[in-house]
Amino acid sequence: MAMDMWLKEMQLEGEGVAMSYKIKETLLRKQTQYQDMAIVDSEVFGRMLILDGIVQTTIKDEFVYHEMISHIPLFTHPNPKKVLVVGGGDGGAIREILKHKSVEKAVLCEIDKDVVDACKKYLPEISCALDDPRCEVFIGDGIKYVKEHKNEFDVIIVDSTDPFSIAEGLFGGNFYKDIYEALTEDGIFVAQTETPFFLPDTVRKVFSDAKAIFPVTKLFMAAIPTYPGGYWSFTVGSKKYDPTQVDITKIPEMDTKYYTPEIHKACFVLPKYIKEVIGE
Amino acid sequence: MAMDMWLKEMQLEGEGVAMSYKIKETLLRKQTQYQDMAIVDSEVFGRMLILDGIVQTTIKDEFVYHEMISHIPLFTHPNPKKVLVVGGGDGGAIREILKHKSVEKAVLCEIDKDVVDACKKYLPEISCALDDPRCEVFIGDGIKYVKEHKNEFDVIIVDSTDPFSIAEGLFGGNFYKDIYEALTEDGIFVAQTETPFFLPDTVRKVFSDAKAIFPVTKLFMAAIPTYPGGYWSFTVGSKKYDPTQVDITKIPEMDTKYYTPEIHKACFVLPKYIKEVIGE
Missing domain, CATH: 2.30.140.10 (Spermidine synthase, tetramerisation domain)
Incomplete structure (x- = not known):
């Protein structure tokens, strides 16, 4: 047998x-x-x-997460040139970011070199863009990296593990203040922020921390089969551009499996219980 | 221990x-x-x-399914008076249907009396409206019941188990033809139609069967934590009213936890891979 x-x-x-x-x-x-x-x-x-x-x-469902964490901020910013991913050692966000022709440089700051090496070897469909000349892989602590860069990135994506892990410091106000400083004057930040169904307190705190720092703060959702509850939140903090006010008729065609210009708007429409979680 | x-x-x-x-x-x-x-x-x-x-x-996540399968058709029809639920022995859809004041009669046609009895005893939060005077519980075969009623219901809701079960006959063209006949001249039908992520062939067939019969056919999605993949499809077949063209400013306030007028529109915006499943 x-x-x-x-x-x-x-x-x-x-x-x-x-x-x-x-x-x-x-x-x-x-x-x-x-x-x-x-x-x-x-x-x-x-x-x-x-x-x-x-x-x-x-391999089967990564497209949802990587497309949504990348294309929402990159199609909100009118001309993103320099992008930072904190975490995301699998390279999936980098792959999506580099689909945007405006992007000149995408830095991946991942703390665990073994994750990058393993994904390069075993998950080439996801990690394929890590060797792109526009990508720089930096192995180190994301909190320290963000603190040491000021006014540099048009978009910062926090693609972390759960807050009950080594990623704990990537959730919350102190880190978001440093992100604010590391962004250019019209920069945008997005982070994966867990499940509102199972962890409403986590989502509430993270959203409230972001809202205290960024002039525009929005929550959007994506349906990810392998994540608990299947319905995942992402928080956008933006200095200038409102992701819900993008003129979607101007978004160019892109090779995606989940994201569409219409989804760009619809993903910000929240079920009532999630609106209540974030007090909207 | x-x-x-x-x-x-x-x-x-x-x-x-x-x-x-x-x-x-x-x-x-x-x-x-x-x-x-x-x-x-x-x-x-x-x-x-x-x-x-x-x-x-x-108990914890039933609200998503029951609200979405009920309020989408009932807020699409301008004046739903008589509603049929096929299956749905737990009574959750009936509870939501009877929140609509226009509804004069809601018939539950459930094949398995034991399900109704068990839900009345153990799940009163869900089954609470089954004793409402506007509700009639009919124990019998839904296929036969629908065949025997013509031009009678403004809304028919198919709240079934999976197609690989006793509910097999509730998925597909023959049953949808009988539903068409059982609906009034401007009637609307909705059914739970499984997960496009895991069962794309099932969703494709069911949607195509409905589309061959109803002038207006649309797919909408809801995020249900306990269903496989967490993201569930529902198919609407309508003789006259388009659920995506509803004037949501006219939808009255209702006691819900998932449904909102904005969700009524957003739930029809499909991720690209789901659009491709149904050929749209």
Whole structure:
């Protein structure tokens, strides 16, 4: 009989829901300097990156997250030239960012070199743009990197793991103040900000922290099958441009699987319980 | 040590993903005439109705499904008086339908009396409107019921289990023809039509079947945490009114947790891969 192997992901810090994936093969398992990393090949979602037991990205559904975290800010800013991704060592956000011809430089600041190396080797569909000449990969602490750069980036994307992890410092007011300073005068910031259904307090705090710093603060949603609850929030903080006021008739055609100009507007329309979470 | 009990739901006919819920207590387990039924109390989602191993509805997230399957058609029709629900033995759709003052009669046609009885006893938050004088509960086969009624209902809602179950006959052209006949001359039909991410062929077929019969056919989406992929499709077939052309400024305030007039429009804006599934 063939081995029947399942990966069980204990979601929400193990508090009562778990997602299981049938696994064909474990391609890599390594304790890095920062986290327990694995790359597995699953029946339904193909290859997956797993950090500290949590599914980060999969071949089959990564397009939703990477398109939405990238194209919303980059199609809100009229001329994004320099972009920073904090985290995002898989390279998926970089791949989407470099679809924008205006972008001259995209810096990836990832703390864990092993994640970048593993994704280059095992997830080339996602990491393919990391060797692009417009991309610079910097291995280091995102908090320190952002603090050391002022008035430099048109867009900053925080593509982090969950706040109950090494990414804790990437959620909240102190970091957002440094991001504000690292942005140019009309810069835009976006971060993945967890599930309003299961973690309303986290979403509320993060949104409120961003709102205290940025003149324009908006929450948008995307449907991501492998994330808890399947419905994920992203927070945009902007110095000037309102992502909900973009003239979508001017957005050019782009090779995407989730994002469309119409989705650019619709993703900011929130179900009533999520409006209530962020007090809108 | 306390018993650590988890319900493992094999999603998508057991093909490689499963969702597990920590269970406090099994309140009911019964083999009915039609299916294996259970009511359990879970840590995260509260009480749940499970049929043939598939989670049908839960106290914590039922509002999304029941609001969206009901308010979209009922706020599209300008004056819905008589409404039929096929399936939906938990009573959640009936509860939402009866929030509309124009509704004079809502018929629930459920094949499995045991489901209605169990939901009345264990899920009163959902089934509460089944005893309303405007509601008639009819225990019987939905296909037969629809065939025997002509030009009678302003809205018909198909609130069924999955097509790989006793509900198979509730998906597809033959049934939709009978629904067309059972509707009044400006009637509207809506059905839950599964997950475009995991079951694109099912969604494509059902949508195409509806489109062959109804002058106006549209797909809308809602984010439901306990359904596979978390992002569920509903198909609207309408003889006259276009649900995307509703004047949402005229929609009155209603006690909801997901639905808003703005969501009424935004839920029809589809991610690119879903547009492609239905050929739009």
